[in-house]
Amino acid sequence: MNAQVENWVAIGPLSEIPRQGSRRVLWGQIKIAVFRMSDDRVYALEDKCPHKNGPLSEGIVHEGCVTCPLHNWVISLETGAAQGADEGQTRTFPVRVEDDTVLIAF
Amino acid sequence: METQKQKLVIIGNGMAPGRMLEHLFDLTDAYEVTIFNAEPRVNYDRIMLSPVLSGDKSYADIIIHGQGWYDEHGITLHKGEKVVEIDRVERRVISDKGTVEHYDKLVIATGSQPFIIPVPGKDLPGVLAYRDLDDTEAMVAAAKKGGKAVVIGGGLLGLEAAAGLRLRGMDVTVLHLMPSLMERQLDEASGYLLQRALEARGIDVKCRANTKAILGADKVEGVELEDGTVLEADLVVMAVGIRPNSGLAKEAGIEVNRGIVTDATMRTSDHAIYALGECAEVDGRVYGLVAPLYEMAKVAAHALAGEETSGFKHSETPTKLKVTGCDLYSVGDFAEGEGREDIVLRDAQRGSYKRVILKDNKIIGAVLYGDVADGGWFNEMLRAATDVSDMRDTLIFGQAHQGGGSFDPVAAAAALPDDAEICGCNGICKGQIVQSITDKGLTALSEVRAHTKASASCGTCANNVENLLKAVLGDAFEKKAEGMCGCTPLGHGEVRRLIKARELKSIPEVMQELEWSSPEGCAKCRPALNYYLVSDWPGEYEDDYRSRFINERVHANIQKDGTYSVVPRIWGGKTSAAELRAIADIAEKYDVPEVKFTGGQRIDLLGIKKEDLPGIWADLNEHGMVSGGAYTKGLRTVKTCVGQEWCRFGTQDSMGLGIKLEKFLWGSWTPAKLKLAVTGCPRNCAEATCKDIGIICVDSGYQIVYGGAAGLHIQGTTELGIVATEEEVIEITAALTQLYREEGFYLERIYKWADRVGYNRIKTIVLEDKEARRELHDRFVFSQKFAQVDPWAERVAGKDAHEFKPMAEFKLEAAE
Numbered sequence: 027m028n029a030q031v032e033n034w035v036a037i038g039p040l041s042e043i044p045r046q047g048s049r050r051v052l053w054g055q056i057k058i059a060v061f062r063m064s065d066d067r068v069y070a071l072e073d074k075c076p077h078k079n080g081p082l083s084e085g086i087v088h089e090g091c092v093t094c095p096l097h098n099w100v101i102s103l104e105t106g107a108a109q110g111a112d113e114g115q116t117r118t119f120p121v122r123v124e125d126d127t128v129l130i131a132f
Numbered sequence: 133m134e135t136q137k138q139k140l141v142i143i144g145n146g147m148a149p150g151r152m153l154e155h156l157f158d159l160t161d162a163y164e165v166t167i168f169n170a171e172p173r174v175n176y177d178r179i180m181l182s183p184v185l186s187g188d189k190s191y192a193d194i195i196i197h198g199q200g201w202y203d204e205h206g207i208t209l210h211k212g213e214k215v216v217e218i219d220r221v222e223r224r225v226i227s228d229k230g231t232v233e234h235y236d237k238l239v240i241a242t243g244s245q246p247f248i249i250p251v252p253g254k255d256l257p258g259v260l261a262y263r264d265l266d267d268t269e270a271m272v273a274a275a276k277k278g279g280k281a282v283v284i285g286g287g288l289l290g291l292e293a294a295a296g297l298r299l300r301g302m303d304v305t306v307l308h309l310m311p312s313l314m315e316r317q318l319d320e321a322s323g324y325l326l327q328r329a330l331e332a333r334g335i336d337v338k339c340r341a342n343t344k345a346i347l348g349a350d351k352v353e354g355v356e357l358e359d360g361t362v363l364e365a366d367l368v369v370m371a372v373g374i375r376p377n378s379g380l381a382k383e384a385g386i387e388v389n390r391g392i393v394t395d396a397t398m399r400t401s402d403h404a405i406y407a408l409g410e411c412a413e414v415d416g417r418v419y420g421l422v423a424p425l426y427e428m429a430k431v432a433a434h435a436l437a438g439e440e441t442s443g444f445k446h447s448e449t450p451t452k453l454k455v456t457g458c459d460l461y462s463v464g465d466f467a468e469g470e471g472r473e474d475i476v477l478r479d480a481q482r483g484s485y486k487r488v489i490l491k492d493n494k495i496i497g498a499v500l501y502g503d504v505a506d507g508g509w510f511n512e513m514l515r516a517a518t519d520v521s522d523m524r525d526t527l528i529f530g531q532a533h534q535g536g537g538s539f540d541p542v543a544a545a546a547a548l549p550d551d552a553e554i555c556g557c558n559g560i561c562k563g564q565i566v567q568s569i570t571d572k573g574l575t576a577l578s579e580v581r582a583h584t585k586a587s588a589s590c591g592t593c594a595n596n597v598e599n600l601l602k603a604v605l606g607d608a609f610e611k612k613a614e615g616m617c618g619c620t621p622l623g624h625g626e627v628r629r630l631i632k633a634r635e636l637k638s639i640p641e642v643m644q645e646l647e648w649s650s651p652e653g654c655a656k657c658r659p660a661l662n663y664y665l666v667s668d669w670p671g672e673y674e675d676d677y678r679s680r681f682i683n684e685r686v687h688a689n690i691q692k693d694g695t696y697s698v699v700p701r702i703w704g705g706k707t708s709a710a711e712l713r714a715i716a717d718i719a720e721k722y723d724v725p726e727v728k729f730t731g732g733q734r735i736d737l738l739g740i741k742k743e744d745l746p747g748i749w750a751d752l753n754e755h756g757m758v759s760g761g762a763y764t765k766g767l768r769t770v771k772t773c774v775g776q777e778w779c780r781f782g783t784q785d786s787m788g789l790g791i792k793l794e795k796f797l798w799g800s801w802t803p804a805k806l807k808l809a810v811t812g813c814p815r816n817c818a819e820a821t822c823k824d825i826g827i828i829c830v831d832s833g834y835q836i837v838y839g840g841a842a843g844l845h846i847q848g849t850t851e852l853g854i855v856a857t858e859e860e861v862i863e864i865t866a867a868l869t870q871l872y873r874e875e876g877f878y879l880e881r882i883y884k885w886a887d888r889v890g891y892n893r894i895k896t897i898v899l900e901d902k903e904a905r906r907e908l909h910d911r912f913v914f915s916q917k918f919a920q921v922d923p924w925a926e927r928v929a930g931k932d933a934h935e936f937k938p939m940a941e942f943k944l945e946a947a948e
Contacts, residue, residue, distance in 0.1 A: 037940040045311070046652075046678040049934060054944035064320065064652065065467045081694045084682035086655040090468030093655035095682040095690055100655070104470035125390065 034122075034129045040066065041126065048083040048092070053132055058119060059083035060128060061092065061103050069103035070121040070130050076101070076114025137164040140436065141225055141233050143215045143380070144241035145169035147178060148409030148425045150197055152239070155433030157205055162437070165207045166233050168225070171264060172212035174199060179422055181268045182454045185296030191265060218384035220402055237404055237436060240392060242377040244410040244420070248370055249284065253346030259368045262293045271369065275300035279366035282306075282355045284343055286313040288453060290371035291326075294335050295455040297367070305363055306330070307341035307355070309372075312640065317451040317462040319651050321478070322485050322501040324640035329458045329483075376411045376418050391418040396443030398432040408432045414444050423449045448497075450511050452504075461507030464497030464514050465489065468652075472496070477528040478647040479503075485644060486528055487651060493521040506530035545599035554600065555586040555593045565597060569604045577601065577621065594621045595647075616878075617656035619648045624660065624877035631664050637673055639665065653679075660878035663765065666801050667873050670915035677932070683763035686935050687923040688745055691738065696745060698737045699762035700752050701798065704772045704791035704810075705733035714755035722748050732769030732807060734760050746936050749924035758922040761798060765879070766919075768807045770794040771819065775812030775829065784829035786812035789858055793827075796862060797869065799920040800912070803876030803885070806869065821849045824882040825868060827861055830854070834861045838868060839883040839891065847883055850891050853899045867898040867908035873915075874908075 043049045043062040050073055051058045057073035059082045071092075073083045080096030091100045091109060100109040106116035120131040140163040142149045153165065175197040183189040202209050213227040224234045246261035248254050258274070260267050275281070275297055283294040286308030298304045306313075312323030313330075327337045342358035346368055355363045376391035387393045387401035391413030398406045398414070408428040410420055419425055427444060434441035450463035466489050477486045484502025488495055488510060494517050498510040509531045513520060526533045550563030568574060568583045577598050581587050587594040598621065602609045615621040622630070627646065636642045639661050643653060653661070658679035665673040683689050688696035700715065715735055719727050725739035740748060749759075761767060770793050773779065775786030790810040797808070810827040811818035820826025822842035826849050828835040833856040837849035852868070855861060871894065876885040886894055897904050927936075 035942065042934060042939055044678070044934065049939035052938050052941040054942065060939065063467055064315070067467045067469070078692065079694070081690075084686075084690060084694075086658065086681065087678065088652050088654050088658065089474075089650060090470060090472065096692065098655070102470050107470075 034131050036127050036129050038128060039126050040068070040123050040128050043068070043128070046087045048085075048087065050081075050083045051130065057081075057083075058130065059092075060121065060130070061087060063087070063090070063103075066123070068121050068123055068128055070119040071101070071103065071106050072117040072119075074116060075099055076106075076108055076116050077112065082116065138162055138236040139234055140165045140237045140239065141235035142167045142239045142241060143218075143225065144239075144243055144409065144411075145171065145175050145209070146241060146243050146409060147175065147196065147422060148243075148429050149239060149241040150175040151426050151429035152241075152408060152433045152436075153205070153207075155430050156436055159433060159437035159439055163237070165205065166210070166235075167202075167207060168210045168213050168215045168227055168231075168233075170212070170214040171266075173265070174202070174209070174211075176265065178264070179454075181262070181265065182292040182296055184265070185268050185271055185293065186299045187272075187296075215380060218380060218386075218405075220384055220386075220405070223404065235404070237406065239432065239436075240381055240386075240400070240405065240407040240411060241409045242380060242411045244374040244376050246370060247373040247375050249343060249372055251343055251345050253348060253352070254370075256346055256348045256352045257350070258348070258352030258366065259346055259370065262289050262369055262371045263374075271297060271367065272300065274367040275302050277366065278302060280305070280364050281367040281369065282363055282365040283369045283371060284355070285369075285371035285373070286310070286337065286339070287316065287371065287373070288314065288451065290369070291330065291458075292454055293369045293371055294330070295333070295458075297369070298333060298335050302367070303336075304334075305336040305338060305365075307343060307357070307363075308337070308339045309342055311339050313337065313339070314451075314453075314460075314462075317499075318460065318501070319466055319487065319499055320640040321487070321644050321648075321651060322460060322462075322499050324638065324644055325483055325485055325501045326453075326458055326460060328641075330455075333457070374410065374420060376413065378411055381405075381407065381411075389413050389416075396431070396445070397435040397441060398428055398444065399435065406432050406435065415446060417446060419449075421449045421451070448511070448514060450507060452507075459500075459502060459504045461498070461500040461504040463507070463511045464495070466497040466499050466651075474651055475524070475528045476649050476651060478644060480645045480647055488528055490520065490524070493519050493524070495520060503530075541595075542599050542602045545596060546603035554596050555584075560584050560586040562600065565600050566604055569601060575601070575605065575609065578623070616660060617654055619643075619650040619653050619657050620646060622646055624880075627661070628664055628668075628875070628877070631668055637665065637669050639676055639679065663801060663803065663878050667803075667915070671918050684765070685932070686742065686745060687759055687763065687927065688740065689763045693739075694742075695738075696740045696742060697762070698740050698745070698748055698752075699730065699734050699760035700757035701760040701794075702734050702757075703794050704770055704787055706772070706787055706791060707735075711755065711757065714752075714757070718748060718751045718755075721751070730762065730769075733771050734762065734769055736762070743936050743938075746928055746933075750928040753922070753925050753928060759924045764801070765804050766799065766801050766806060767794070767797040768805050770797075771807070771809040771823070773810075773812045773817040775810075779812055781815060782812035782829070783831050784812060784834065786810045786818070786827075786829050789827065789829075789834075789861065790818075792858065792862065793865060796866070796916075800869065800873070800916060801919060802869065802873050804879050804881045806872075806882065808865075822846070823849065825865060827865075833857070836861060836864055836868075839886040841881060841883045845883075850886070852895055863909045864898055864905065866912040867905040868894070870908040870912035870915075871898055873912075 037051050045064050048059050048061045059071050059073040061069045073081050075094040077099045080094040082092050084095045085092040093100050099112050106118040108114045145167050177194040180194040213229050215225045216228050217226040226232050246263050281297045281302040281304045283290050283306045286306050294304045294306045312320045313326050344358045345356045347354040352368050354365050378388045378392045381392045382388040392407040392411050394400050394407050394412050398408050400407050409425050431441050431444045448464040453460050473490045475488045487499045489497040495514045500507050548562050552562045565586050574580050587597045616624045662676050662679040666675050688698050722744050724737045728736045730736050770790040772787045772790030776782035806824050808825045809818040809820035809823045811820040812829045820828050822840040826837045835854045836852040840849035841847040872882050
């Protein structure tokens with residue numbers, strides 16, 4: 027799992043993402059949803075539900091997952107995989123926090 | 133073979149270097165030691181400052197190394213001297229009093245400094261940090277005068293300071309920026325229990341409190357919060373965090389990141405210089421608890437003595453709070469994540485909460501509140517990475533339940549004697565429950581509850597009753613999903629009732645008291661709880677943004693392509709040329725791709741980009757239009773026909789009454805959407821007979837009907853009654869809406885609620901019992917005081933601004 031690309035980009039301070047919430051980052055044409063958990067852990071996923079491309083950044087965040095606002099699919103924030111009986115996976119991006127700044131590797 | 137001793141200089145005289153010297157003297161006598169201590173005293177136990185503050189201990193009690201120890205080891209201690217420069221070329225340090233000492237090896241142990249929030253007034257006399265004995269003594273002196281203390285920071289230190297000051301008789305308020313206390317160590321559930329315990333001892337706790345300024349002319353007089361609240365204060369303690377003290381090392385050109393960077397042997401980028409304690413950073417981490425600092429001390433001593441060392445390794449350190457009566461224990465990682473499982477045990481009666489987090493059948497974290505006896509046991513298994521698969525069913529009950537046959541709750545229930553009381557509220561014993569299960573052929577918790585009343589009151593024995601069902605029915609028992617979601621066996625009705633009965637006023641409080649089995653709930657229960665709390669505690673409960681669906685968070689309807697639709701309110705469906713012109717202009721200005729009339733006589737602007745929402749709202753607001761609430765679980769529209777104003781058949785002013793009703797009802801939260809219609813005659817052009825509430829105007833007055841449905845399910849309305857005046861219509865509509873608000877289950881439309889509770893009952897309450905009707909009406913009016921705020925205007929003014937713009941945007945070159 028050696029990442030070939032180490033293109034870490036700062037996207038802003040952690041405090042700008044609400045806890046149990048999300049903000050969107052635009053990388054060219056790609057929309058990325060950056061989530062912040064109650065304990066400040068962060069995750070970054072393409073802002074696209076594998077079901078019908080619903081914006082995951084708009085979903086309710088709970089227990090390491092987000093529920094898509096369109097049809098209630100539940101997506102794991104860590105792996106991007108749909109939970110339960112649904113099948114599909116959303117692309118994830120490496121993300122980390124350094125000195126209160128959130129960085130994403132594209 | 134006497135050799136020249138090497139010179140070891142230590143900057144700082146805290147607990148870490150003290151411990152290091154103890155190890156070092158055990159290993160070797162190769163060093164002649166000199167210590168610079170900025171504080172004018174010997175080494176004392178900083179962990180014990182809280183007991184000193186509360187009066188349980190004195191300074192003398194907490195000294196670790198007295199002057200005798202320094203003399204015995206030939207240590208030169210420069211008390212009250214601060215090193216101001218490290219000269220790495222000449223290998224010497226220089227103090228603020230001009231003392232110069234040469235070193236062969238240097239140890240930097242400068243600790244950390246409190247973080248002072250940069251607000252106006254932070255330097256006023258009476259504003260203190262909580263780091264050392266001077267701070268503690270200043271607090272004790274201030275407390276002697278009594279008065280009010282404000283502690284900023286609801287972490288370990290802040291809470292210990294608050295408890296100490298309270299014990300010394302001050303009125304104490306704790307301000308905490310985050311929604312729950314000690315959020316780094318505790319989850320929301322245990323944070324809530326802690327808050328409750330502190331409040332019980334007279335400490336006022338304010339979470340989500342953002343300090344704006346410290347007030348006062350020449351000494352502290354108060355604290356002003358961002359929301360405008362002003363608290364009086366004679367003393368302010370800032371305990372919001374610490375920063376490694378690494379400035380001196382940085383100036384000397386030693387590698388510094390968050391702290392002074394060292395390798396696993398505590399050696400800095402300059403190999404003659406070591407760092408340890410709170411100022412050191414090993415493998416990207418800095419530490420503030422004593423256990424890892426002592427570990428660093430041991431490693432550094434071995435390195436200095438030239439002994440083999442396995443190096444410093446990160447390990448999880450449990451957190452405990454030294455406040456009598458607040459027992460909590462937290463260790464490891466309690467974040468959520470893929471492949472992690474939570475085991476939660478809540479005992480509302482005893483106010484305890486236990487949560488163990490597993491990954492791959494190993495414990496990776498634990499949070500305990502109340503009953504912390506098993507903390508050490510969990511931590512031991514965490515450190516040893518013990519596979520707990522064999523005991524996972526009983527793990528949470530603790531060590532006492534392990535070994536000698538595993539603990540099986542069903543078997544335990546089966547083994548109880550017949551006269552064991554299961555439901556304390558209703559005094560129901562096991563024998564009665566078992567008998568009704570067998571005699572009446574019961575198979576579900578709800579049936580047992582209906583027949584015996586067991587678990588029908590507080591509901592905390594529901595699990596036991598269920599275990600009895602399992603014990604009696606064996607494999608025939610199939611758990612039916614009757615709880616509101618997978619997080620609780622309680623249904624909506626019980627949850628609603630218990631929220632009122634036990635005065636539960638926050639989501640974490642409900643989850644704790646009603647023994648939720650998940651730490652944060654799920655997308656099903658959170659919006660429901662949020663509604664129940666908004667509805668039951670108007671003016672007290674503040675709605676939880678994170679527990680709302682996107683439509684109600686951004687006040688527009690999300691569409692399948694992720695754009696939004698915007699529906700301005702058009703009261704009663706009556707508009708004007710000016711209003712239509714404004715809407716047309718706005719539609720053009722924002723390039724709105726589609727404009728359509730809704731089923732409820734309103735105009736829908738479709739395909740709006742999220743970032744355009746505040747702009748479009750501002751423009752609509754400017755022309756007097758507010759949110760049409762087309763997305764709410766609340767009043768949508770009041771549909772009207774033109775009525776007697778224009779229609780030759782019209783009997784009353786249906787349009788006017790519709791507008792009055794819409795202006796009266798808008799903004800209220802209801803369990804599901806609420807649609808009304810007022811029609812001017814029984815020809816029913818406004819289709820009132822399939823609405824949630826309909827008014828049919830007749831010659832003699834107004835016929836009120838309700839409980840219609842025209843969606844997936846089709847059902848005509850039922851008549852409530854006929855009244856003579858508009859005033860009665862309005863009062864009864866409010867009473868009906870309020871009864872529905874108080875009794876309906878989340879997402880339950882008015883017809884389902886009425887089918888469930890009975891139309892006759894509703895009629896008795898809201899039509900016939902005039903007193904009950906009046907009371908419901910008054911409660912509705914009261915709650916509207918907090919509900920009738922245009923959400924668009926709030927957001928145009930800047931609320932939740934982060935929702936509407938991306939956090940960052942990177943434009944890529946078109947090259948690829």
